[in-house]
Amino acid sequence: MNNTNNVRYQWRRTKNQIILATIAVLAIIPAIPLFVILFQLFQKGISSLSIDFFLNLPAPPGEPGGGIKNAIVGTFIIVGLASLMGVPISIMAGIYLSEYGKESKFAHLVRMCADIFQGVPSIVIGIIAYAWVVKPLGKFSALAGSVALAIMMIPVVVRTTEEVLRLVPNILREASLALGVPYWRTVLKVVLPTGMVGVTTGVLIAVARIAGETAPLLFTAFGNPFMTYNPLEPMNALPLLIFNYSMSPYEDWWQQAWGASIVLITIVLLLNIASRILARRVAGEK
Amino acid sequence: MNDKKLSLPSKIWDDVFRYLAFGSGLVVILLIVASLITLIIQSWPAIKHYGLSFIWSTDWDPLAEKYGALPFIVGTLLTSFLALIIATPFALAGAIFLGELAPKKIAEPISFIMELLAGIPSVIYGLWALFFLVPIIRAFQMKIGAPPYGLGIFTASLVLAIMILPYALSVARDVIKLCPNDLKEAAYGLGATRWETIRGVILPYAKSGIVAGIVLALGRALGETMAVTMVIGNSSTLPSSIWDLGNTMASVIANEFNEAQGLHLAVLVEIGLLLFIITVIVNLIARIFIIKTRV
Secondary structure, three states, X not given: OHHHHHHHHHHHHHHHHHHHHHHHHHHHOOHHHHHHHHHHHHHHHHHHOOHHHHHOOOOOOOOOOOOOHHHHHHHHHHHHHHHHHHHHHHHHHXXXXXXXXXXXXXXXXXXXXXXXXXXXXXXXXXXXXXXXXXXXXXXOOHHHHHHHHHHHHHHHHHHHHHHHHHHOXXXXXXXXXXXXXXXXXXXXXXXXXXXXXXXXXXXXXXXXXXXXXXXXXXXXXXXXXXXXXXXXXXXXXXXXXXXXXXXXXXXXXXXXXXXXXXXXXXXXXHXXXXXXXXXXXXXHHO | OHHHHHXXXXXXXHHHHHHHHHHHHHHHHHHHHHHHHHHHHHHHHXXXXXXXXXXHOOOEEHHHOEEOOHHHHHHHHHHHHHHHHHHXXXXXHHHHHXXXXXXXXXXXXXXXXXXXXXXXXXXXXXXXXXXXXXXXXXXXXXXXXXXXXOOOHHHHHHHHHHHHHHHHHHHHHHHXXXXXXXXXXXXXXXXXXXXXXXXXXXXXXXXXXXXXXXXXXXXXXXXXXXXXXXXXXXXXXXXXXXXXXEOOHHHHHXXXXXXXXXXXXXXXXXXXXXXXXXXXXXXXXXXXXXXXXXX
């Protein structure tokens, strides 16, 4: 009797150990390809990084000394324009949800739409920006790409702004209102500054997300081998350049695609890390 | 004296600001409505011309103006579900490991790195897959006697699996973390082993959250464009095995949109419309599961 109990106990213990070990192994395996990606990126791309690579314009395949200056500048212009369009309206919508709409039916509808929009594939947003901007203007343009990216960042910024502003204690609002400050000034001068770090975090996360997007730019910004600062012209961007180069039949373009990937991933990772550090500061302040 | 001057404008500003805020909220709703209407208008010639047979037809020949979306619908579903099947066991194990087993000191940095890696742009996954994964798969296909394309449905699914894993994992991990300590302690108090506690208490508690994470990951897989476009081989025939070349709804749009005109363009927008509707439904389902976890 005692013996059988002991055997069962032993079996349960062994089973426990086997399964836990399996879980740990399964949990570690997916980390491998991710590290391989990072490792290979730097291994293959580091040799193409040089000052010329940053300062030169693309060269025809086979010609040495080609750079990615136009794509870097283009990425900053397109993403900057997208932020100019997307951020103010998103923050206002976030303010509406946390300060005015709250639990109303309309506010819930806004939240639901923002959440649904977050799941809309980026290629579909590219089609929409094509119909809204490229078709009326009659040509591809950086502006169309910015519209697509602005649409993509809106849901992210709206939801984080709302969440952060909701954390602002009501005492602050009441104190400000008691001093006779109108509600709109209370929101702008008390509530928003209190939540500013969190709002910035949301914006950075959104910018990091759109900076690496390729699909919405394919038929909007389109890409351009030449330098341009005009947002009404087709413009190159890092993700577009990586895509076009890697799908080309030229080996030196592949090489440059790896180099451009290092630049892009560095931008995206820096934005992400900055947002986490800020987010941690918010958590610390609470 | 000053009061009268101030009170009136400030009331107006209050209203102006409120309407601005309300208007911005309205914009979010209008964006979705306007997107849907835009897609329907732009694809109307195709909807009118081909009707429902568009979904079931397998012919895709832009020169002959024959358009059937079935190869792409099959391609999308096949790659997405294959990716889910590959990713789910790892995501679940990872979620249990990071949410329950690993001590905080290990779990936190790993979670941090994982979230950073989730931010890698998909075009970079595509680049890596094209030059690293494709040759490996090709060698494997030669060994088992499949056509050695290297590219194809299976390769695309594998890249997708790697890409969606962090999403499924982090949602599941967060819910597993939420499991109250007294429930776990009750199980331990009854003499349960750690695994028995996980299986009997934590997993049932976190069930809807885990499902929500998987469905969210499915939503991402369905709409993922770049990495898939780069490795799926872009063939518009109906795939007959997972080693075949193929195309997904997203990849065919990415490949053909810029060269398309007239009816061809409308057909591609209709595929976009289908994709839009499918992903909205999938995300709504995920939301239902997320709401369930909160109750």
